[in-house]
Amino acid sequence: MISAKRHIAALAAAMLGVLALAACSAKPPSAAADGAEAAAQDYLSPPKVDTVRAGEGGVTLAGTAPVGGKVRLATPTGQAMFSTVDAQGRWAIALPPAAEPRIFGVSASAGGRQTQAEGYLLVTPAGQAALLRAGASAMRLDPVARPGLRSVDFDRGGGVEVAAQVSPGATVILHLDGRQADERRADANGRYEVSLGSPTPIRPGPHQIEVRGDGFADQVSVKVAPAQPLAQGPLRSQLTPAGPRVDWMTPGGGVQSTLLIH
Known part of the structure; x- marks a missing residue:
């Protein structure tokens, strides 16, 4: 798919560079230690969303x-909401x-100092939420109702990301249109994701995606249809039988489609 993991990898590389220079410096050990400590203090961890609660009054996000910092949620049009981080490092914002x-x-x-979270945060009226990542599968943030499929991403290149x-x-054993396409273990958090469409791109049209494993089975019919250009803003949404679909503009200017599975 299009672009890939950006900010965190670049920041990690920069940190490694700082430590390497400190190790090779002619400064005495105490000066090198002071430099490493200063570099660590300069690092500001990005904010994270780890809780999504939907209610009659809207959706509340927390993370x-x-x-002592301040978290900012900003729309593409510049509207923003803020929350002060408490002594436990927690924040919460209620969306109308x-x-x-x-x-x-x-x-x-x-x-x-300021730091930006990876990707974009998507929130639906029903309280479904996901971290949208260019060139990768969406990371669902709302509670898991049952083991199974959570999202499908695709773009014009014929790549498909399944989570x-x-x-x-x-x-997890994954079948695409009745044929096994992947088998691997989920990570320590139970997250499974796979990239399909390489070297042979996934053709546009309807497809059946199924995942199976010990104690679970789930399947969904999805229509892989590349998005049309976004003429009225960076986000377009529609309801599908499988769940809400959003077409969104990536940082590189491309358009990626994300389907949040019910």
Whole structure:
């Protein structure tokens, strides 16, 4: 798929560079240690969303961020909501009800510095939420009702990204249109994700995706239809039998489609 893992990898590389220079420096050990400590202090961890609660009054988001900082949720049009991070490193923002899915950029500031969360945050009126990542599968943030499929992403290149949530370390067997396409274990958090469409791109049209494993089975029919250009903003949404679909503009200017499975 299009672009891939950006900010965190670049930041990690920069940190490794700082430590390597400190190790090779002619400064005495105490000076090198002071430099490493200063570099660590300069690092500001990005904010994270780990809790999504839907209610009659809207959707409440909560997560972690640097203690004493301020978290900002901003729409593409510049509207913003803020929350101060408490002494436990927690924050929460209540979103007002909305008729359509919304997309946000999430950032945090503390001590005169600012850091941006990876990807974009998508929130639907029903309380489904996901971290949208260019070139990768969406990371669902709302509670898991049962083990199974969680999201399907695709773009014009014929790549398809599938994500599921199962038991930690469980073996997942994926079938695409009746044929086995992948078999691997979920990670320690129970997340399974796989990239399909390489070297042979997935053709446009209807497809059947099925995941099976010990104690679970789930399947969904999806229509892989590349999005039309976004002429009225960076986000377009529609309801499908499998769940809400959003077409969104990636940082590189492409369009990726994300399907949140019911």
